[in-house]
Amino acid sequence: MREPSSLRYNASLTVDLAILTIRGERLNVLLIERGKPPFPGRLALPGGFVLDDEDLDRAAARELWEETGIGEGLHMEQLRTYAAPGRDPRGRVASVAYLAIAPDLPVPVAGTDAAAARWVPVGEEGELAFDHGDILGDAVERARAKLEYSPLATAFCREPFTIADLRSVYEVVWGVRVDPRNFHRKVTGVDDFIVATGERRSLPTGRPAALYRRGRAELLYPPMMRPGRPDEVAS
Amino acid sequence: MREPSSLRYNASLTVDLAILTIRGERLNVLLIERGKPPFPGRLALPGGFVLDDEDLDRAAARELWEETGIGEGLHMEQLRTYAAPGRDPRGRVASVAYLAIAPDLPVPVAGTDAAAARWVPVGEEGELAFDHGDILGDAVERARAKLEYSPLATAFCREPFTIADLRSVYEVVWGVRVDPRNFHRKVTGVDDFIVATGERRSLPTGRPAALYRRGRAELLYPPMMRPGRPDEVAS
């Protein structure tokens, strides 16, 4: 009883995107306001159906383009799949969720489709359509975890960036303060995490900061460490 | 153009299981030999279609039961979803892959379905059907990574177990030697990773070892550390 003799389609395959960025010292997510049922008027993650000749990564990239106008050079990874029987009242919908990380964008680009798309600070999104609240929660948790051992933080920064820019990413996403001095030493000590351009950027005040680009490292060793974990365990 | 006005099914939703265990100092995976096309005669991961009223976790648990006769108490987690257009010649099949970890089982239980199921050492499985080779590779990589920061290793052990049993899991899955003395101290130092039963187990020779059960910890702090990583980076 493993398979029916002929292949019957029993689900609708979709991708949904949790697109995160940092705006004004807050982690933000791109949401659209739904027009039609189900959940009319509710906010939802952008997404849509996978086309017949597309693989999942390509479908996610296409949706990203349609919703935001962003094309290339964006971190994107599959998160997990949500397919509880009742999650869409219209029938069985399997949603493959993607996590995308964008640098601060000028404004939610009004794509062909995305008139109603807007950035919303994480935590102020209210009740989302479908199970998109769960998806968003998992996406944020994944992003927080991956800052530790991967160069994901650089995906939030427009190049070139300063070490202070990068530090701000950690502070905003983790919601903690990070010592600038130790952070500087740490981040410059990890091989190929960031590479200096040789240029400098001057702010209204203070010593100009060296500018960097993303390095080739895909795994940070030693990892950046999220403070507070020992206390959580101890308590 | 986000949605068709009515919901049309465009894919077949399945689950595939990478069930790992340790047999004879080797990491093994449960594979079945396919009878019918596509890929007749090839080895494949066990799996099957998700039923209309099932969520994914439940479908995976049901397949596990049908293939191995194992019911409860097994670690199981969603890995990721594979849905490349050509992966099944019969049409669009979205396979949600699961990673399952089992203690050494007496023998591949001949379930109602699984006459052809057998344990195969990882690395000796040859060319698998569909893209199951990729799935298995991702599953092994996930297992290796999760040993570091989660109590996953205990899922390979039948309770109660000794610290040497647990150490053997790390040695086999990582393919490295671990110092028994330091491992002992480390593992007993992590809060709620393992809890002593008070009993002891005598081997044919040597001092009897204390017996333990899984603790309540879901995250190890500090993490167990996989040796060799600094060298990989440095080289």
Place this chain on the structure above:
DNA sequence: ACAAAAGTGTTCCTCATACACCCATGT
């Protein structure tokens, strides 16, 4: 000169590693 941000040096402490050594059992 001063404020402010960038970046360096130093101290202390935790923890990983290596390994000498002791403990408890079966033969």
Place this chain on the structure above:
DNA sequence: ACATGGGTGTATGAGGAACACTTTTGT
């Protein structure tokens, strides 16, 4: 007694946390 595996103590070194201090700019 001795072989064998279980378990403890201790020295060394790498790296994280805290923070004093120096550098480089704009005003």
